[in-house]
Amino acid sequence: MTDFLLGFPRGFGEEMKIMIHLKLVQLLSAGYDRFTIDAATQLGILVANNGGANKIAVAEHTILLILALYKKLCKHHSELKNGVWLREKDHPLRLF
Incomplete structure (x- = not known):
């Protein structure tokens, strides 16, 4: 029994049909273009992406x-x- 999936699933449309308890797919990526979102929607499975998680990095x-x-x-x-090895006098660029 699988209630939710966490990861980077690709495609995955047919596999979701046999996971009758699946309720949520949490993608670890910001995008979801490689995931079969239509199949999940038809099966009533929620899909969440991870947008903005890496914004500071x-x-x-x-x-x-x-x-x-x-x-x-x-x-x-x-x-x-x-x-x-070039000395500092050869590199006039300074930030401060």
């Missing part, structure tokens, strides 16, 4: 990438891997 990652671009992190990392 996404915002922080965006700021991190902006800073990495501004400070040319990839270029400096590549130079450092190749044994090139």
Whole structure:
């Protein structure tokens, strides 16, 4: 007996028909385009997505990438891997 599913189910239309006790599918993703929502609706099964759950992490990652671009992190990392160490005077970009 399964009352609810939690996860990233893909498709899943036919499987829901044999789960006679299924009442809720909780998706761990924000989108539901890969889930057979019409089949769930016809069977009276509620479907909930997880929209906004990662909004803080996404915002922080965006700021991190902006800073990495501004400070040319990839270029400096590549130079450092190749044994090139440029002093601060060679990098005039400052945030503060």
